[in-house]
Amino acid sequence: xxxxxxxxxxFKNIVKSFEGGQVVxxxxxxxxxxNEFVTLLGPSGCGKTTLLRILGGFLQPTxxxxxxxxxxxxxxxxxxREVNTVFQKYALFPHMNVYDNIAFGLTIKKEPKDVxxxxxxxxxxxxxxxxxxxxxxxxxxxxxxxxxxxxRALVNEPRVLLLDEPLGALDLKLRKEMQHELKYxxxxxxxxxxxxxxxxxxxxxMSDKIVVxxxxxxxxxxxxxxxxxxxVNEFVANFIGETNIIDGVMLGDELVMFEDKKFPCAARGYxxxxxxxxxxxxxxxxxxxxxxxxLKGIVKxxxxxxxxxxxxxxxxxxxxxxxxxxxxxxxxxxNNGEKISASGFLLDVEDAGELDDAKVIALASAEAxxxxxxxxxxxxxxxxxxxxxxxxxxxxxxxxxxxxxxxxAIVVTQNRVESSVYQExxxxxxxxxxxxxxxxxxxxxxxxxxxxxxxxxxxxxxxEQVEITDVKYDFDPETITPGxxxxxxxxxxxxxxxxxxxxxxxxxxxxxxxxxxxxxxMRKKEGRR
Amino acid sequence: MxxxxxxxxxxxxxxxxxxxxxxxLIVLYAFTTSGNDVLTFxxxxxxxxxxxxxxxxxxxxxxxxxxxxxxxxxxxLLGYPIAYAIAQLGDRGNTIMILLIxxxxxxxxxxxxxxxxxxxxxxxxLNGFLGLLGIGPVPMIHTSFAVILGMVYNFIPFMILQIxxxxxxxxxxxxxxxxxxxxxxxxxxxxxxxxLSLPGVISGITLVFLPAVSSxxxxxxxxxxxxVLVGNIIESQFLTSGDWxxxxxxxxxxxxxxxxxxxxTRKADVSVASNGKE
Numbered sequence: 001x002x003x004x005x006x007x008x009x010x011f012k013n014i015v016k017s018f019e020g021g022q023v024v025x026x027x028x029x030x031x032x033x034x035n036e037f038v039t040l041l042g043p044s045g046c047g048k049t050t051l052l053r054i055l056g057g058f059l060q061p062t063x064x065x066x067x068x069x070x071x072x073x074x075x076x077x078x079x080x081r082e083v084n085t086v087f088q089k090y091a092l093f094p095h096m097n098v099y100d101n102i103a104f105g106l107t108i109k110k111e112p113k114d115v116x117x118x119x120x121x122x123x124x125x126x127x128x129x130x131x132x133x134x135x136x137x138x139x140x141x142x143x144x145x146x147x148x149x150x151x152r153a154l155v156n157e158p159r160v161l162l163l164d165e166p167l168g169a170l171d172l173k174l175r176k177e178m179q180h181e182l183k184y185x186x187x188x189x190x191x192x193x194x195x196x197x198x199x200x201x202x203x204x205x206m207s208d209k210i211v212v213x214x215x216x217x218x219x220x221x222x223x224x225x226x227x228x229x230x231x232v233n234e235f236v237a238n239f240i241g242e243t244n245i246i247d248g249v250m251l252g253d254e255l256v257m258f259e260d261k262k263f264p265c266a267a268r269g270y271x272x273x274x275x276x277x278x279x280x281x282x283x284x285x286x287x288x289x290x291x292x293x294x295l296k297g298i299v300k301x302x303x304x305x306x307x308x309x310x311x312x313x314x315x316x317x318x319x320x321x322x323x324x325x326x327x328x329x330x331x332x333x334x335n336n337g338e339k340i341s342a343s344g345f346l347l348d349v350e351d352a353g354e355l356d357d358a359k360v361i362a363l364a365s366a367e368a369x370x371x372x373x374x375x376x377x378x379x380x381x382x383x384x385x386x387x388x389x390x391x392x393x394x395x396x397x398x399x400x401x402x403x404x405x406x407x408x409a410i411v412v413t414q415n416r417v418e419s420s421v422y423q424e425x426x427x428x429x430x431x432x433x434x435x436x437x438x439x440x441x442x443x444x445x446x447x448x449x450x451x452x453x454x455x456x457x458x459x460x461x462x463x464e465q466v467e468i469t470d471v472k473y474d475f476d477p478e479t480i481t482p483g484x485x486x487x488x489x490x491x492x493x494x495x496x497x498x499x500x501x502x503x504x505x506x507x508x509x510x511x512x513x514x515x516x517x518x519x520x521x522m523r524k525k526e527g528r529r
Numbered sequence: 530m531x532x533x534x535x536x537x538x539x540x541x542x543x544x545x546x547x548x549x550x551x552x553x554l555i556v557l558y559a560f561t562t563s564g565n566d567v568l569t570f571x572x573x574x575x576x577x578x579x580x581x582x583x584x585x586x587x588x589x590x591x592x593x594x595x596x597x598x599x600x601x602x603x604x605x606l607l608g609y610p611i612a613y614a615i616a617q618l619g620d621r622g623n624t625i626m627i628l629l630i631x632x633x634x635x636x637x638x639x640x641x642x643x644x645x646x647x648x649x650x651x652x653x654x655l656n657g658f659l660g661l662l663g664i665g666p667v668p669m670i671h672t673s674f675a676v677i678l679g680m681v682y683n684f685i686p687f688m689i690l691q692i693x694x695x696x697x698x699x700x701x702x703x704x705x706x707x708x709x710x711x712x713x714x715x716x717x718x719x720x721x722x723x724x725l726s727l728p729g730v731i732s733g734i735t736l737v738f739l740p741a742v743s744s745x746x747x748x749x750x751x752x753x754x755x756x757v758l759v760g761n762i763i764e765s766q767f768l769t770s771g772d773w774x775x776x777x778x779x780x781x782x783x784x785x786x787x788x789x790x791x792x793x794t795r796k797a798d799v800s801v802a803s804n805g806k807e
Binding site (some may be wrong): 056057058077078079080083084085087088089091092093094095104105108109152153156 | 700702703705706707708709710711712713716717720721724725
């Protein structure tokens with residue numbers, strides 16, 4: 001970065017909160033130099049547009065100061081500021097033609113007619129729309145309106161041009177074109193551009209300096225290369241491009257351990273045994289025969305992307321548990337014009353001791369009704385021998401008229417699997433389900449997790465929840481018949497995204513290699529600069 | 530779409546019976562002499578000639594147009610600031626104010642005009658109040674002041690609503706853009722807000738001018754017998770003199786004047802719109 005360049009704009013600890021206590025900016029400090037192309041990059045709601053509007057004068061900061069050329073401009077109304085804005089939806093004046101739109105600022109300043117004409121025509125040439133002066137702005141395409149909006153702002157010769165997601169409404173091809181055009185215009189007119197976007201690619205292509213924002217705070221400021229190669233935290237690493245983030249431990253300067261292996265790297269200045277996030281970009285990984293790999297794994301998937309393959313390599317499998325799902329089809333029993341139905345159920349030993357009839361009826365979804373009128377009939381007797389011991393028990397439900405049905409209840413102990421290697425525990429229960437429940441499920445994986453009460457957690461620290469990412473079963477939910485099926489739940493293993501020109505077959509055992517200088521290490525947690 | 534077409538037939542029938550047929554009857558009456566029976570008509574231009582050659586009738590016509598124009602101008606001058614102020618309020622304030630503006634129109638116009646009679650009379654509320662201050666009684670009822678007041682009062686909601694609608698749908702970013710380009714609030718209003726709200730003003734003019742020029746009970750009640758407008762003449766031709774043919778001819782003349790004025794405002798509207806309106 002050119003540190004010696006003149007500071008044009010300084011945000012000093014800007015806080016902005018809106019009515020209702022919503023804090024959009026939490027103390028943002030930022031310097032912007034002359035003639036810089038600066039991009040404010042972040043997801044929607046991160047406060048980037050708010051910061052821009054404060055600079056434009058449309059919003060007042062709740063706290064903090066904005067210095068322009070060393071002077072506090074918070075009290076200066078927008079129409080007196082030496083900045084111009086290209087608005088998100090262009091905000092061209094619909095009642096004026098292209099020429100009058102561009103001339104608007106100059107006529108307000110009462111410049112002589114011939115000067116205005118000269119300047120407007122020059123701007124039209126700059127944005128390549130010379131023949132459009134007399135056109136109506138509503139007849140123009142999105143890309144053309146965009147360029148008119150830029151011309152309308154630039155004709156006033158501002159010292160700073162603010163662009164609020166100006167390419168958002170354009171299609172991909174036009175957006176790429178405009179990216180180049182904007183960069184060209186900025187170099188041509190030689191003023192500061194402050195560009196707001198949520199598109200990381202846009203930011204990387206055009207900017208001299210990128211300011212990554214999230215949740216009202218600046219995460220990182222740097223050149224595109226710095227931001228990409230040396231992100232300071234997980235948010236930045238994930239937001240800018242595809243990446244692999246692995247838990248690791250620093251063993252000393254230039255030595256990091258992850259996946260129980262030691263690797264040399266370029267990182268220094270960490271404490272011994274400090275826990276860190278290790279970042280390796282997909283394009284810095286390569287696939288080699290298993291014996292030569294620094295890490296070993298199995299190819300999970302590969303997508304052909306033209307220039308390269310996007311490959312996912314799993315270096316360790318997750319913790320998994322397999323439970324039994326008993327699928328039943330509860331045909332109602334008919335007797336004397338009455339029908340009764342119930343289904344088998346599973347019960348935890350701990351719950352088996354204290355059962356009343358109502359609870360048993362609820363567990364078995366038992367119901368009886370008049371076959372003709374469909375009016376419910378009450379279940380008079382529930383007989384079962386369920387004890388607080390694992391095993392199978394018969395449960396019989398009967399109405400006053402003697403219509404009865406018998407189903408099975410299975411008392412189980414909690415089923416859990418512990419993985420000492422990865423310090424994870426996973427739990428799930430065997431369960432009963434009706435055929436139509438399985439068939440009618442819209443999100444079967446999620447439903448299976450719920451039915452089996454599947455969950456997984458870490459055995460380290462505070463026992464954080466670990467996501468179950470894999471649900472495996474070998475039946476076709478649409479044609480399932482009554483019977484017993486295996487369902488396997490598993491947590492995510494370690495997976496690496498690899499961007500490589502080398503093809504590899506799915507399921508192949510491969511090795512991964514990378515260079516020490518491509519290992520980037522970040523401090524854990526909210527590691528602000 | 531096609532299967533819905535047959536559903537319009539009842540409306541076509543309704544329109545022809547309730548609107549087209551009466552209009553044709555008016556035209557028929559206007560061009561015939563009185564005393565025709567169902568089969569024999571005597572066509573004549575006498576009814577029109579009588580109107581345009583009689584200076585009394587022409588004076589009434591001018592007076593009607595004058596009153597309508599003054600009413601419309603006052604409605605614009607009063608209605609625009611009100612509409613503008615309402616548009617500046619938040620969503621809630623907007624809803625409440627629009628409700629308040631429209632609420633009087635829920636009461637019959639005739640009743641409201643009678644109320645004004647009570648207020649404006651020599652022994653009325655207003656003069657009673659002025660009497661306490663030692664002024665008056667100031668003659669107010671049966672003056673052109675009373676007639677214009679009654680018309681402005683009755684018709685201004687239409688003007689406010691039209692202008693408000695055009696102001697409310699304006700993109701607020703345009704004002705930010707104007708400010709950004711160096712226009713202070715006054716300039717931004719003159720160069721952006723005002724031109725963009727003109728379509729609303731123009732449809733407001735249509736909605737105020739038309740009823741004002743043809744109104745007959747407001748001048749009758751607030752203007753008293755001596756304040757005659759075209760509407761009153763038409764009314765008396767039908768109800769008092771029984772000369773339906775002459776009444777129809779005057780109605781037709783008014784209809785033509787209204788058509789011309791609508792054409793002119795429409796043209797103004799188009800020229801504003803072609804300058805841009807989304």
